Amino acid sequence: MAENEYLRAQDSTIKTVLEQMPADEMLYDLAELFKVFGDSTRIKILYALFESELCVNDIALLLGITQTAASHQLRVLKVNKLVKARKEGKLIFYSLSDDHVYKIIGQGMEHIEE
Amino acid sequence: MAENEYLRAQDSTIKTVLEQMPADEMLYDLAELFKVFGDSTRIKILYALFESELCVNDIALLLGITQTAASHQLRVLKVNKLVKARKEGKLIFYSLSDDHVYKIIGQGMEHIEE
DNA sequence: AAAACATATGTTTATTTGTTCATATATTAA
DNA sequence: TTAATATATGAACAAATAAACATATGTTTT
Numbered sequence: 001m002a003e004n005e006y007l008r009a010q011d012s013t014i015k016t017v018l019e020q021m022p023a024d025e026m027l028y029d030l031a032e033l034f035k036v037f038g039d040s041t042r043i044k045i046l047y048a049l050f051e052s053e054l055c056v057n058d059i060a061l062l063l064g065i066t067q068t069a070a071s072h073q074l075r076v077l078k079v080n081k082l083v084k085a086r087k088e089g090k091l092i093f094y095s096l097s098d099d100h101v102y103k104i105i106g107q108g109m110e111h112i113e114e
Numbered sequence: 115m116a117e118n119e120y121l122r123a124q125d126s127t128i129k130t131v132l133e134q135m136p137a138d139e140m141l142y143d144l145a146e147l148f149k150v151f152g153d154s155t156r157i158k159i160l161y162a163l164f165e166s167e168l169c170v171n172d173i174a175l176l177l178g179i180t181q182t183a184a185s186h187q188l189r190v191l192k193v194n195k196l197v198k199a200r201k202e203g204k205l206i207f208y209s210l211s212d213d214h215v216y217k218i219i220g221q222g223m224e225h226i227e228e
Numbered sequence: 229a230a231a232a233c234a235t236a237t238g239t240t241t242a243t244t245t246g247t248t249c250a251t252a253t254a255t256t257a258a
Numbered sequence: 259t260t261a262a263t264a265t266a267t268g269a270a271c272a273a274a275t276a277a278a279c280a281t282a283t284g285t286t287t288t
Contacts, residue, residue, distance in 0.1 A: 008205065009172045017165045017176055021158070028154050029226045030219070035152035039246075040145040044135070051131045056265055058123045062131055069247060071266055081228075090255040090264045091122065100225040105144070107221055111214040112143045114195075153276075170235055183277060185236055204234045204285040 036080045037104065041065060042073050045094075046101055049083060053095035150194045151218060155179060156187050159208075160215055163197060167209035 007014060021027075036042060044063045048054060054062070060070040074094055077083040084097045096102075121128060135141075150156060158177050162168060168176070174184040188208055191197040198211045210216070 007172050007175055008169055009166070009176075013166050013168075014172075014176065017162050017168075020165055021161050024154075026223075026226070027157050027161070030222050031152055031154040031157045033222050033226055034148050034157075035245095038145055038149035038152040040138075040142045041246080043141050043145045043148075047135050047141070048131050051134055052123070052127050054127075054131075055122055057263095058121050058128075061121055062123075062128065066248075067265070068249080068267090071264095072246075075266080081225075092265065098225075100221060104218065104221045104225070107214060107218045108144050108147050109140075111195075111212075111218070112140070112147055149275095155276080171233095180278070181235070182237090182279080185234095186276080189236080206235065 033080060036076060036082060037108070039073070041069065042077060043105070045070070045073060045077065046082065046096070046105065049094060049096050050102070053086065053093040055091040055093050059094070147194060150190060150196060151222070153187070155183065156191060157219070159184070159187060159191065160196065160210070160219065163208060163210050164216070167200065167207040169205040169207050173208070 009017075041063070045059055048059055048062055056070050056074065057067055059074070060067045063070070074083065074085075078085060078094075081097050082101050083094045086093045086095070123131075155177070159173055162173060162176055170184050170188065171181060173188070174181045177184070188197065192199060192208075195211050196215050197208045200207045200209070
């Protein structure tokens with residue numbers, strides 16, 4: 001690595017930092033994922049789904065939000081593969097897609113509970 | 115729990131969902147925390163700090179952002195206790211405050227790598 | 229003390245985003 | 259088929275926010 005008079009860190013450090021840095025696209029995707037968790041309405045929906053699958057209207061009523069708002073946010077969660085949908089007649093039941101959701105939220109809780 | 119003709123879910127389910135739901139303030143704090151991770155600039159900064167503590171200018175130069183942008187985002191990270199600062203003369207070295215950062219980002223990576 | 233350097237702060241601007249309202253689609257019931 | 263119910267979609271609006279620019283604060287060097 002070429003010397004850089006503007007950097008204080010050692011060349012070896014700079015090299016390691018740059019080498020370990022994931023590709024821009026991955027960093028962007030990661031930020032996008034966390035953005036999904038960065039809204040209290042969506043967090044509430046996920047918490048509700050911790051207990052059981054629920055249909056859209058139940059989610060809306062349980063959380064005190066409109067059906068439209070629930071639907072919009074469920075779409076965001078679904079696009080990002082945090083929830084999955086199951087159709088039963090005119091009802092659509094949403095549930096968590098996998099246990100990453102638990103783990104990510106769990107880690108977040110640990111941090112704020114300090 | 116009183117019966118609710120508008121809800122499809124069973125009373126027992128509704129009861130459990132409502133019981134397990136954390137207080138609104140906690141849900142809000144949790145969303146705020148994830149919001150911090152929900153920006154690629156901040157994610158890049160955190161990744162850089164995985165390797166070693168770094169001063170503001172080095173972070174800016176390494177990531178190709180302005181000093182001002184780095185400072186603003188480091189402030190956000192510091193307020194949310196994800197990084198801590200150490201002063202050495204006119205340099206201020208930032209580093210990760212604890213290993214929750216690793217864990218949270220790690221879980222996020224697992225999810226998107228599927 | 230003055231100059232140079234490192235970081236922080238305040239303001240403005242452009243973009244993103246969550247919600248609401250109106251409406252469309254789809255399924256079941258009458 | 260019409261009405262009722264459940265969910266989704268699209269557009270408009272308001273709030274949040276990241277970046278840029280100018281500048282202030284604090285530290286070291288000369």
